Amino acid sequence: MQSESERLAAYRQLRTEIRGSNKHLIVGIDIAKEKHYAFMGTANGTTLCKQLIFQNNKEGFDLLTSRVELLRLTHQCEHVVFGVEPTANYHKPLAEHLIRQGLQLVQVSGNAVKQNRELLDNRWDKHDRKDAANVADLIAQGKCQFYDYPPESIRDLRELLSLKKRFKKEEQGLKARIRNNLLALYFPEMDQYINTCQRDSLSVIGNCCDPVMIAEMEYDTFYNTVVCARRTQKQEEHLYQIWQSAKGSIGCNAGVAAVYEGTVLIK
Template sequence: MNNQACIKHERFCQFRREIRGSKEHLIVGIDIAKDKHYAFFGTSTGKTLFKRLIFDNNLEGYKKLLARVDAIKVQHCLSKVVFGLEPTGNYHKPLGAYLDRCDFTVVIVSGVAVKRNRELLDGRWDKHDTKCAANIADLISQGKCLFYDSPSKEITDLRNLLSLRKRLKKEEHSLRMRIRNNLLAKYFPELDKFYGQCESENLAIVRWCLDPRIIADMEFDQFFKMVTRRERGIAQKKRLRAIWDSAPDSVGCIPGESSEFEAGILVEKLRQVRQVIEKTEDLIKNVGKQFPAYSLLLTIPGVGPYIASVILGAIGNPSRFKNRKQVLKLAGYDLSANRSGKTSKDAVPVISKKGNSVLRYALYQAALVARPLQNAPFCPITASGKNFNPRNTQCIPVVEIFVFLVLEQN
């Protein structure tokens, strides 16, 4: 599978080198939508061969597209064809996978490049489907396109699980904020300052004692047994007693039946989401163990199962990278500076913050954890004693170690 991916990448690199001024390439720019796609056919010299083809997002529509491609290739004596797509949600993936299975050259164009290049076509900001397809074809004719990655099943599974975990974590955070900023702020505001200390007990209070008057009518021992599962020590009792003492003087509103029902629903839903997150993280670990580099990444200080999985999922097939600088660009850790009219000492380089933001965040968090261990003999950071700053280069040594392990394992 890696050999096939390397062959496709080499073919893409060759295409980038020879596309400008080529007389044998047919360029098909496709504007992606949910139900129907718009295709533009042209050459790398700027000649329009067929302005607009509308085809459905199904097998019949794909066959219609390929039939038109074959007809234009024969009519204009063109031997090669390249399809260009602008990623639009997930709508482009079925077409891209179908063309990739048919062994066509497929590339993608950045949405930022499409936006900036649109006005260059005719000097106007007008936007419609036909013009967007022509815009994509124009960028491809200039070689301003990206490699269409078709990862292995294991990488696809890993990316899907990471995406699912990200959505679940957002849902978890949303539920926590609804409980804290909606229910507690209205009915028991005195509990908010204790909310971050032991959330399981706080959720039990929200679920069974949202009305502070219920707590005020209880003895402390009865309240303690209701909201706890086991005794943890003096600090726990001191905290719960402070909550119990504040209940009689609470300034919160009086909750009704609807509020108590909402509290029960939110607490149960939060617990269910957390259980699903745990199962998802276990699946991520199991999928990650299938990669040889996974165990190597776990040996680096600051790298846990989640961050190792993020690194592997973002990099995909390491063989498509020629050197470490390309992976640093993928993470957005390459250095950039505005040197126009300045001397080198006055232009301070900072990281570009382009590329994969999830990978960049994961690497930076790992670097923050590894930073206190810089004096350890096995730690990858030993040269700098400065504090971390996300705008400078302090975490790049750690990133280079990550890249080294991932690339060298091949």
């Protein structure tokens, strides 16, 4: 497998040589979930294979590469370039397979595909599955992008950062639901303490979000119920204020479902 720098150098050379070349076999691939469509031709407009349908599995990938190699030898092409339009994550297994095989891979943007779809002339068929030909046409014009495939450690870091970002977004959504649904309905007085003592407030909601339940407790009982570690004087004051607010809360009566929802959301 080529290094990232070697792939980048090959891509730059491709951009300078591809227009009008009859030495390059271009493979445009329309990506889908279960099966992909491939079109094969040259940069000077010669169609070598109008359509190849192959499954999204090892047998399908082997079918693609064997057919491409046969056409390359038959038509005496010196270079082969594969092109895809990134679609969700469906393109990544095929892309990794091609790169590990030492094959050249580029990508085209979705916006370029959309604009070029209306400009395709009669060299290549216009039908419902013409997107593969569209991808190949863009590569023939040099309108393609380098396919980024960094080392595994970098890919892992990107995935973890993406996971963290997604979890953070979900966390903010849950907090908004707690404030706008639970507290606004059952314990509106407590909303003001969410930002000032967030950890303690979430602990209160997770253990006893019903103000009636809190009001029936002695303060020491309430404190021991929601506190799992030593707190500062300021935090104790906040907890005491929450306990006091529960005695005169204007919130609706909270049933078993509300208490259970609070526990689940906090977890």
